[in-house]
Amino acid sequence: MSSEAVLDTGTQEAIDIDRSKGDFSYPESHKFDAGVGLSPATVDYICDVKNDPDWVREFRHKALKTFESKPMPTHWATKDLENIDFDVIRYYLSDGTKPTRSWDEVPDDIKETFERLGIPQQERAFLAGVEAQYDSEAAYSNVKEELEKDGVIFVNSTEGLKEHEEIFRPWFGKVIPTGDNKFSALNSAVFSGGSFIYVPKGLKVRHPLQAYFRINSENFGQFERTLIICDEGSELTYMEGCTAPKFETTTLHSAVVELVAMKDAKLQYITVQNWSSNVFNLVTKRGIAHENAEVRWIDCNIGSRLTMKYPGVVMKGRKARGEVISIALANSGQHQDTGAKMIHAADETTSNVVSKSISVGEGRSTYRGQVHIPKHLKGCRNNTECDALLINSSSRTDTYPAITVRGNQHATQHEASVSQVSAEMLFYMQQRGLSEGAAMSLAVNGFVNDLVREFPMEYSVELKRLIELEMEGSVG
């Protein structure tokens, strides 16, 4: 089979993605279960099971204290956060499966889960490496020999901190300190899973690395921890996609993702998130860009009960660049509270934020953007565009831009718009034979089209399909 034929099959399966496939779970037999609630004993249990080194145990315990001391950020964020009951959450579950290298070694029921999720078998041929997270341990991870030969490290975070401490430890918790916010502290106390990637100097990784995440246990919070380091002059694209089964009680997902782009490096992190609508998704994502380096966050948030996510870039070296491109879609019962943080910390740094949100039914989307340019710098530039589309009269959007620019040698630009799909546009499209739903769907896809193009092919096809599914029932 030619590689082209394989790609076609993969794309076809992506188009035919079936949303209902996210709504199932299998009976689980967890070898390790930390029980419900959070205490120093929970942290110790996790350390024991994972055989954490002492420095990690200490790190976790300190983080737990920080978590307990910090109030919920409800003075600025939604009161819905108060509905999270930390005492009923399970902070660690694992079936004891060690990360496996070959597909044959993956247990059958886990394979079946991936099958039903519609992850195409053929796609693996295209991925430089796949790490699929089943519950909190990596059930399957595969880094192509080619990459290993080049010196790329692509492992889960547990393996990263044990086997590659000399690279891992200097950056771990440095981009996002434990006390950055209540949820970064929570993650730091109980993290498991997630990826550690190191790309050596000058290496341009041609294929995107990819991970699939999935929550599979009721009341089980997933706290993955990802650290990616691109050494000088290297390039990497990482893709993260999520689907989750529906459960009757709330599920907490609180990840921490730290990116480091050394001098002249380019690091791109792509997320397509499609959580079921009972998930609290409270994620802290930040990157550091050194001299002439570039960090790009490309982010699509669909689903969840509440998502709070403001990917950030700290531009630490001269001529560093930061970019956040995000699409958010909030349907009824959902609140997408997303945005970007651009911290300029060196001369001639450039940041760009383009955010588009769609609110459907009683859905609510909020944009929060922080741009910080201090007085002592010169030649910094920021461009921010945020556009909101409201589908129904009950849909809601809010924008909270916080731009602090001191000094007079900088250029910043901020544009915001709120629009609706006009009745005349719908009439026009319907007159050409499109049903009202199809017309609405096409209009919404048009609204985000320029951003969807930023996603890799298979994601953009899936994204368009997801948007169409979300638009079903929004009219008529």
Add this chain to the structure above:
Amino acid sequence: MSLVVKDLHAAIDGTEILKGLSLEVPKGEVHAIMGPNGSGKSTLSKVLAGHDDYEVTGGSVTMDGADLLELEIDERSRAGLFLAFQYPAEVPGVTMANFIRAARQARMPEGEELEAVSYYKDLYAKMDQLGIDRKFTARAVNEGFSGGEKKRNEVLQMMMLDPVYGIMDETDSGLDIDALKVVADGVNSMRSPGRGFLVITHYQRLLDYIEPDHVHVLADGQIVRSGGKDLALELEARGYDFLKEEVVVAG
């Protein structure tokens, strides 16, 4: 077989605009509707297409025997009714090629996919005929188009969707003479025994290029006079005012 409008009454926000309009456009013929501003020309085209703002308060419209008023906007389109808009809407982010493709796809039976290669071949051939640069396939629908470009694209869409009845709503407005010729040539090339046209215009000029079989004069929501193409010339020469006098005399 024809498009038959009988004693049509329609209102917007409680104000009656069409007041008993009757008209029959058989397949194979081109009928022109002329009338002064405010006579109800655009209302007629929107009511026929099914715009929600207008309430049909009386009368009937049938298309080849089927009750048009029973159908939704998109169903009317798929049944073969096309409206070339006076002011076509912009659809940001949706390319011309994808838009027309979606409209064509909507006409396919469930489960059948439009064949991309022959679609593009067809699209390019028709764009060439209308003198539309092929780059327009990648442009967002009507976004940043000049008046003339918009009208050409309306005709392009009509050609691609191959309707049974085409309504041209003030297609000549905003067109210079060269664009007018191109648009008219496009419409003329579509004239056939299996297709009818209703050409709505304020000015006689368009009818020099699209020669109508019949001309109707619309005033105050009714057809007040019908005739051959000479009627258009007479209107051009004497203006609409002489009709008003006749209506008064007749009343």
